[in-house]
Amino acid sequence: MPFDLFALQMATSMAQTHAAEVRRTLDAFDSDAQQERRLERNECKRCFYLWQRVCGQAFTEYKCIACGSDERWHNTCCPKLCIPCAHRYRVCRRCTGDISMRKRKALEPRKRQKRSMA
Numbered sequence: 001m002p003f004d005l006f007a008l009q010m011a012t013s014m015a016q017t018h019a020a021e022v023r024r025t026l027d028a029f030d031s032d033a034q035q036e037r038r039l040e041r042n043e044c045k046r047c048f049y050l051w052q053r054v055c056g057q058a059f060t061e062y063k064c065i066a067c068g069s070d071e072r073w074h075n076t077c078c079p080k081l082c083i084p085c086a087h088r089y090r091v092c093r094r095c096t097g098d099i100s101m102r103k104r105k106a107l108e109p110r111k112r113q114k115r116s117m118a
């Protein structure tokens with residue numbers, strides 16, 4: 001494509017579109033727009049909103065890096081942890097960081113106090 005006014009206008013338009021997409025993505029990240037779906041997938045905000053993955057369409061075997069259980073995933077972008085381990089440690093299955101991206105001082109967070117049944 002030659003460099004002319006049309007090329008300049010196209011490039012400007014693409015730059016504006018890209019910037020607007022990044023802004024929308026960051027807005028969704030900041031507001032945790034799909035929190036319910038994100039927590040169902042056991043992913044932190046970074047992995048859910050900001051990490052673009054290219055996955056192959058093939059069932060893939062993987063081992064949970066915490067407990068070693070054999071797992072299966074519906075494409076080639078496997079998580080690192082099984083669901084019970086993600087819940088137990090309250091971490092993201094993808095990056096293994098804290099599910100709320102908070103600083104942590106213990107591998108296993110303290111259990112929430114159970115409400116009394118009285």
Ligand SMILES: [Zn+2]
Pocket residue numbers: 064065066067068069081082083084085086
């Ligand atoms: Zn596990």
Ligand SMILES: [Zn+2]
Pocket residue numbers: 043044045046047048092093094095096097
């Ligand atoms: Zn993550």
